[in-house]
Amino acid sequence: MAEKKRLKDLTVWQKAYIPEIAKGLALTLKTMFKPKFTMEYPEVKFLPPSSYRGRPVLVEEAGGEERCVACGLCARVCPALAIEVQAAETEREKERYPERFEINMLRCIFCGFCEEVCPEEAIVMSKDYEMVFNNREDAIYGKDKLLVSVSQLQDRINFLRSHK
Amino acid sequence: MPKFTLDGNEIEFKPGETIIEAAKKVGVDIPHFCWHPSLSVSGNCRVCLVEIEKMPKLAIACSTTASEGMVVHSQSEKTLSARNAVMEFLLINHPLDCPICDEAGECKLQDYAYQHSKGESRFTEEKVHKDKRVPLGPNVMFDGERCISCSRCIRFADEITKTGELTFVQRGDRVTIVTFPGKEFDNAYSLNVTDICPVGALTNRDFRFKARVWDMSATKTICSGCARGCNIEVWVRNNEILRLTPSQNDAVNSFWMCDYGRLETFKQVHSNERINGVYMKREGQDVKVSWDEAYANAASELKHLNKDQIAVIASASSTCEDNFMLAKFAKSVLSTKHVDYIPHVVPGSGDDLLIREDKSPNAFGTELAGVHPAAGGLNRDAILDGVKKGTIKALIVVDEDLAAMSPEMETALAKLDVLIAVSTHHNRTTALANIIFPSATYAEKNGTWVNFQGRIQRIRPAVTTLEADRTLDNLAQSRLDKFGTEYDRWGRSVKLDARPVWKIFAGLSTAFGNKMKYTTAEDVLIDMGKSIDAFKKLDYEKIGEQGVQLELSAKVKA
């Protein structure tokens, strides 16, 4: 099946085409009676494996603070220019934090570059693939929507560490 | 000239020059931290070690003077391994907090680490911890851990400002920078150390964490703080100026600029008081009108006045082009003789490094461009007197808050028949004006300024107004500017409806029926060259990045 054939390599039988058509038809006919693989979405939900790249989220530490230090590398590497970070100073030990962190979900292409570049393991790809918005403004997710507690993201973080 | 060999190429040098200087002249950058062209040689960072044939050991390029026939290798195996070793030492105690460090992106340590480091440290012990976030003065923040002890900042304070506030304390890996007891690092030039610090140890407290260097665009232009005209770069993100840094011009400011210029001159560009759109007074209220309507109105009000009752006050902050156009309009369209500007000299405020007593960036250029009373005309004091006495009935004033001078002046201005204010900001004078034309600031227009030495230098727009376009008008663009759309929050920057002064006067002139055929500021300059000797045969290309010293006749000089 895999090898490529030129016209001159074909047998007369194959050139006649009709038997080949019959073979093809037989194959699809057989398939019609095979079990189906469709997942009926709203009722049955796809639970992605930890290698799945859903929407990027910010890791929220147990104390309720974000890990992100607003270094802006994710914004720089983002090929779709989806991320905007505005840094500011805090009294915390890590002097810098994102005063504003926005991802435009209409721009994001779920490439995961932001996750890969982040020096703080502060932005990771979640398993969330359900994003709905009715206008362009709503598609810009701020910190309120982006922060997800670290416990919910442990799966992905472990996966990332095991593939370093 | 004597010659020596660098990496197989013969290069010339002046006797007494060091290897690093000679190499720099031919475009070879030998890595260095502590060496700075305008500071004394300290030779402590050791990263500029080079191999010199017939020398027993490697030598530092910053303090070894070149000599005839010397053979220097800056890329040999020995040199590179020495460099790697130096980098490894420097990084032993370095915190590597680039993600939170403002210097990241323009950090020499980062750059050299990319080029000359292994990418891994063999040092597993605990790093030395020092104080982070130490304010050395009102403007400068110090991070002890990031400091690589190059002593540039100390030498700057000792040699350039000669204030000597800074010093090393402790020894070995504990060495750190402090100010002398009871002293603050608060001299007028303190922020320059944030530029020369090769790492992120010294940061600008005003700019800290505002933006990443790679998110901003940099536009070369001139500082508007005083008549020195320091060359600077304006850093813009989202159409907003975030910081100014000096850029090198040996004839004007070397590598430096003062803290006042750096911190105080750009914020007014984005102040809430900026005028957005043309306003006309109707029944005591400022009403927004179109440009054409305002031009026509101004023309009709000025037309039926006696030309001796009209006076024009120019601004020494406007460009030469602006003022040339203003003078041309006043003298040939309005035919008034009363044209002058108001100087802003603060006696005793200057020093012998950069700061000048004259606080206007273009007083010299204003005069050269023809802003002075015509024969028999009133000068500035006489004009102001005339306003008070009521002999002047109409006044056009550019970017000067005359009403703030005295209450007496304010009432006099209110009594004028026609007061036309061309202004960047709302102030007490614009509050009294019949017509307010919004003018563009120095960061929003093209033009030239002439500094106190008679050097003509270019200002370039870094911020767009409504009539300009970042792409079409060739403004510097950051990545976001290039790819943003109106649907991105960062693509929707504030744009004011303001025009350069020369365009406003060209518009007024057209309303008077005298069409002026200039499309760009450069056209104005070229036309100026035809009538004013000082500007003869100048264009923007000739002025270039570093400016040109004007050839001034003896008369002008006096």
Place this chain on the structure above:
Amino acid sequence: MLIDFILIPLVKILIIVVLMLLTVSYSVYFERKISAWAQNRIGPNRVGPAGIFQPFADVFKLLFKEDIVPKVANKPLHTLAPILALFVAFTTYAVIPIGPPVEIFGKMINLAVVDVNSGVLLVLALTSLGVYAITFSGWSSGSKYSLLGGVRSSAQMISYEISMGFSVAGVLIFAESLRPSDIISSQSGWMWNAVLQPIGFLTFLTASFAETNRLPFDLPEAEPELVGGYHTEYSSMKFAGFFLAEYANMIIASAMIVMLYLGGWQVPYIETLGLSAGLQASLQIAAFFVKIGALLFFFIWVRWSIPRFRYDQLMDLGWKVMFPLSLLNLVWAAILAMIMN
């Protein structure tokens, strides 16, 4: 008189149109279902049980869509094209008998809207008129994709009409008539034309695929190269018009094949069972629909199994294979007819 000439045809027309529309909608539904099955999927199952109301949902959706006409379009022609397509598709159906003549309330009623003596020709003529619909839409849209689609389809239809015509000629030799009911009755018992002239059957079948623009011959709308082909610039109900016409054409083609080659409504040897006249007629009508259904399934099945031809292959096939084969079939039919007589 009134009853014979107005009422009965009107009732017939009504029945046919309703039947037609239902079949068209459900062939769309089955197209989606069968394609899903062939790809291990479930297919539409949201609207109504097992998704059976999906066709109505589709129609409503299309009805409520905005009707977009390109600025540079030739507006009258742009509107005319889908109407023409639908008109042609539905009119053809008038001459196809769905069963033997039956007696209802003492009247002999012919189970075709009209039984004209040149029925086959009428069908051929009308279907070739269909090419105008496509050419018009291609030309009037003012879009390069549509134009290319339109040009392709006219070339394709003209090429395949020739082999189609020759294949039909073979059938006519046996039936000695152009009247559909005669053609059907000439194939009594197992004397189906498909059996007598297998080559003709094959060429006609293939040509029908080409005439209906169905895969593997759907070059006029080849989406990888032509976006949507001739209907790229259509939306809303106008698009639905083309869409329905395609399926209506498919049904016509199936009906033609059944009529010309598969014995029409005839069931071999049904007379020997000695059933009552009514029951026999019903069975025959049912047989007609079963045959059409099977052919429709075949159309859809082929679409989801066989990839599209390249345009030069299509033309090669049409002129260098189908045409000679149909000629061959004509000779064969002539010889056969001579022997049998």
